[in-house]
Amino acid sequence: xxxxxKDSAPTDSEVILGILNNSEIALKRLYIAYFPxxxxxxxxxxGDEDDAKDIYQEAIIVLYNKVKAGDFELSSxxxxxxxxxxxxxxxxxxxxxxxxxxxxxxxxxxxxxxxDEVEEHNDRNIQFGKMENALQLxxxxxxxxxxxxxxxxxxxxxxxxxxxYTNADNAKTQKYKCLQRxxxxxxxxx
Amino acid sequence: xxxNQLLEQIERYxxxxxxxxxxxxxxxxxKGSDDIEKKVVEHKLFTNLLKQYGQRVELExxxxxxxxxxxxxxxxxxxxxxxxWIVQLWRNHHSKISVAASVAIxxxxxxxxFTGKLNNADNSKIVELKNxxxxxxxxxxxxxxxxxxxxxxxxxxxxxxxxxxxxxxITSDGLIATNYHMVQDANAISVQNADGKTYxxxxxxxxxxxxxAILKIIDKSFEALGAIPYTFKRAESNMGEQISxxxxxxxxxxxxxxxxxxxxxxxxxxxxxxxTIPINPGNSGGPLWDSKGNVIGITDxxxxxxxxxxxxxxxxxxxxxxxxxxxxxxxxxIVLNKKNTLTGxxxxxxxxxxxxxxxxxxxxx
Numbered sequence: 001x002x003x004x005x006k007d008s009a010p011t012d013s014e015v016i017l018g019i020l021n022n023s024e025i026a027l028k029r030l031y032i033a034y035f036p037x038x039x040x041x042x043x044x045x046x047g048d049e050d051d052a053k054d055i056y057q058e059a060i061i062v063l064y065n066k067v068k069a070g071d072f073e074l075s076s077x078x079x080x081x082x083x084x085x086x087x088x089x090x091x092x093x094x095x096x097x098x099x100x101x102x103x104x105x106x107x108x109x110x111x112x113x114x115x116d117e118v119e120e121h122n123d124r125n126i127q128f129g130k131m132e133n134a135l136q137l138x139x140x141x142x143x144x145x146x147x148x149x150x151x152x153x154x155x156x157x158x159x160x161x162x163x164x165y166t167n168a169d170n171a172k173t174q175k176y177k178c179l180q181r182x183x184x185x186x187x188x189x190x
Numbered sequence: 191x192x193x194n195q196l197l198e199q200i201e202r203y204x205x206x207x208x209x210x211x212x213x214x215x216x217x218x219x220x221k222g223s224d225d226i227e228k229k230v231v232e233h234k235l236f237t238n239l240l241k242q243y244g245q246r247v248e249l250e251x252x253x254x255x256x257x258x259x260x261x262x263x264x265x266x267x268x269x270x271x272x273x274x275w276i277v278q279l280w281r282n283h284h285s286k287i288s289v290a291a292s293v294a295i296x297x298x299x300x301x302x303x304f305t306g307k308l309n310n311a312d313n314s315k316i317v318e319l320k321n322x323x324x325x326x327x328x329x330x331x332x333x334x335x336x337x338x339x340x341x342x343x344x345x346x347x348x349x350x351x352x353x354x355x356x357x358x359x360i361t362s363d364g365l366i367a368t369n370y371h372m373v374q375d376a377n378a379i380s381v382q383n384a385d386g387k388t389y390x391x392x393x394x395x396x397x398x399x400x401x402x403a404i405l406k407i408i409d410k411s412f413e414a415l416g417a418i419p420y421t422f423k424r425a426e427s428n429m430g431e432q433i434s435x436x437x438x439x440x441x442x443x444x445x446x447x448x449x450x451x452x453x454x455x456x457x458x459x460x461x462x463x464x465x466t467i468p469i470n471p472g473n474s475g476g477p478l479w480d481s482k483g484n485v486i487g488i489t490d491x492x493x494x495x496x497x498x499x500x501x502x503x504x505x506x507x508x509x510x511x512x513x514x515x516x517x518x519x520x521x522x523x524i525v526l527n528k529k530n531t532l533t534g535x536x537x538x539x540x541x542x543x544x545x546x547x548x549x550x551x552x553x554x555x
Contacts, residue, residue, distance in 0.1 A: 024252070031256045039262070040269040049262045057253045064249065131243040150237055151244030176194040183236060 009033035012078040019067040031060060034079060037108060038086045044105050046094060055093065059085040062121050076111055084110040088118055134185035142178035149175060196226070200233050331377060331555075351552035356437035356476035356489070357381060357405060359547040360422075360512060361524055362415040364389075364407035367508055368475030368551050369490055370396050373403050381407060381549040384443050388552070395515045400461060400507045401490055403475075404515060405551070418527040419543050420477070423484035424509050429453060433465060435489050436541060437476035438550035445541045446473070450486075455501045462501040463487055469500055475551060478502045483532025483540055 010018070010029040018026020035056055042052035059082050066072040074081070087110050135143050141163055148154040148162070156171055165171040202208050203216050220226050280287065357368035366381060373379055373393055382388045389409035396403045427433075431450040436443065448467025455462025465478065469489055478487040487502035512524055532540045 027252065028256050028259075031253065032260060035257075035260060036265050036269060039265055043266060043269055049266055053257055053262075057250065057257070060253060061246070061249060127239060128243050128246055131239060146240065147244065150240045172198065173194060176197045179197065180193065182240075183232075186236070 009079075012074055015078060016067055016072065016074070019064055027060075027064075031056075034082050037079070037083060040107050041083070041086060042090060044107070045090065047090065051090075051093070055086050055089050058089055058121070058125075062117070065121075065124075080109055080111060083108040084113050085118075088113040092118065130186055130189045133189060134182055137185050138178065138182050142174075142181065145175055145178050146182055196229070197233070200226075200230050203230070204234055204237075328377065335377070335554075351380070351554050353553040353555075354438060354441055354472055355474040355551045355553070356472065357549045357551045358475075358477040358485075359415055359418060359549070360404070360508075360526065362418055363521075364391075364412055364414070365394065365524065366391065366405040366407065366549060366551075367477075367488060367512075368403050368405060369488065369503075370398050370401045370403040372475050372551055373405070373553060374398070375555050376553040378554040379405060380409075380552045380554075381405065382552060383549055384545045391551075394519055395511065397507075397511045397514070400511060401503060402488065402508060402511045404511065415547060417529070417531070418547060419531040420479060420483050420485050420547070421527055421530040422505055422509055423480065423486050424506055426453060426504065426506070427463070427480055427486045431486075432481045433467065433478055433486070434481075434537065434541075435467060435469060435473060435476045435478050436545055436548045437469065437473035437489065439470045439472035441472065441550065443545060443548075443550075445537070445545075447537065450480075451499070461503060461507060462490065463504060465489070465500050465502050467500060477544075477548060478505075479532075479540075479544070483530050483535070483544070 010026060010033060015026055015030045017023075018030070035052075038056040038059070039049060039052040042055060043049070047055075062085055063072070063078075063082065087104070087106070091104060135146065138146070145159055145163070148159055149156070156168055156175070159165075159175070160168055160171045163171070165174070199208075199216060203213065208216060220230060353372065355368060355372040357366040357372075359365065360367050373396075376393070379391045379393065380388050381391045389407045389412045391405045391407045391409070394404045394406040427450055429450055429452065432447065433450050434445065434447045436445050438444070446467055446469055448465055450463055451466045452464035454460055455464055463478075463486070465487075467489075469476075473489050476489045477485050478489050480486050484505075485508070486505050488505070488508060489500065489502050509526075512526070515524070517523070532543060535543065
C-alpha cells in the first residue's frame, strides 16, 4: 500500500471532484481513508470484516451515485456522512437477521439519515439483482451479446465478428430475440 | 411490422439514428398508438437499467480491487475493543465451564450424601453434650456454694437469695402456685410465710408456656395449713371487676386493690387478663382475687408496660396445670377447696385471713 495514500485522508471537495472526474486515485483515497472507521463500527456491533466490507461498499456506492447524479449537498463532514449511512445500513441489516440487541456502540458522531435515501438505494439494488438473475438465466451467447451491445457500447460489426455471424441481419435478428427474452425473464421475476 | 422490426425502429428512434422523414413518420405512429408509446418508454427504461447495472458491476469490481489492498486482518486486531481476559475466557469456554461446575457440584453433593455428612444426626449429640456441660456447671456451682456455706458457718447467718416473688397455697398440704419465670433458673427455693417462717421447697411441676410453676414445700418443720379460705374460679371474669392481690413486692407483705381492665393481654393474647393495679416484680406469682374472694388469676408483673398496667395469667390455666400434674409425682390426689370462707368479709378481714396462705418465694442461684 502506498504510504502517502494511507496517511492522508483526502479533503471532502477532492473526493467529490474526483468522483465527478472518474478519478481512480480519489476513489481509492476515499475508500482507504474511512474503511477503518466503519470496520470498527461493525466489528464492535455484532458483525465481522465481511459485513464491514459489504456495508462500507454500499455506503460508498450511495455517495458515488448521489455525487454523479449531481444532487449531493455536503451538509456535514464527509466522514460523518459516511459513518451515518453505514450506521443506518447496519442497523437495518442487524434487525433483518435478528441480531439487533437494542443499542449500538458508537464511535463517531452521526446524522439522522432519512428513510427515503436508504430506500431508494435498496430499490435499485433489488432491480440490479433481478437484472443479474435474468442475465444468468439468458445464457450464452445472448448474455455476452447484451452486455457487449448495451453495456459496453460495442458496435454490431464487432459483435458479428466475435460470434462469427456471416451477415449483419442475422446478428441483428439474434440481438432482438435475445433482448425480448431478457425482458421477459426480467419482468417475470416477482 | 414484426416485433423485431418495431424494436429496431424504437432503438433507432431513441438513439437518434433516424432521418428526419423517418422520425416524423415514427412520431405519428407513436402518437397514434398507446401500445407503441408504452413500448418506447419501456425500452428506454430497460436499456438504461441494463446500462446502469453494468456500471454498478464495474464500480463494485473497482471497489473490490481497492479493498484487496487493505490489510483487513491487522486493522481488525487494532480496532477490536478487547474485553478483559476473563470475559474472553468465559465467552470462549462458557459451555465447558458450566459443565465442569455442574459436575463438581454434583460430585460434592453425592460425596456428602454417601458419607452421611448431610444427616442431622449430630444435633442430638450436641444437645446431649450441652446438657452434660450444664450439669457439670451446676454441680460446680453447688460445690462452690457448699464451700461458701462452710465458710460462713462460723459467721452470722445471711440468707443469700437472689430473687423474690410471691406464691400462694392451692392445697393445705403445701402445694404452692407461682410464676415459672421466678423459678426457671433456680438452684434452690424456699418459701416464707407472712409470719416470717421459712420452709424449703422444690419445683413439682412447670408449664413454661403458661408461665406457671407448682412448688411443693418439703421442709420437715412444715405443718399442714388450715383449710384454704379462697376458691378457684374457672369461668372468665368480667371487665371492670374489682380485684385485689396480696404479695411481697419488696420482701414485705402488701395488699393492693385494682380493677380488671381487659379480658385479653398484650396484642389480644387470651392467656392473660390486663389489670390496673399497682404492683411490682416482687408480686410475681401472687394470687389475684375478685371481690368475692375467688382466685381468678396469677399476677404476672414481668410483662409490665405502662405505669400501673399489668398482666395476670387467667386461673383457667392454673386449674389446667394442676390437673396436668403427673399422678406419680403426687403423694395423693389434689382436691381443691370448694368452700369459700372469704365471701361477705371486708377487704381487711379477707386480707387478714388469706395472708397466711400467701408466701414469699425466695430463689437461690
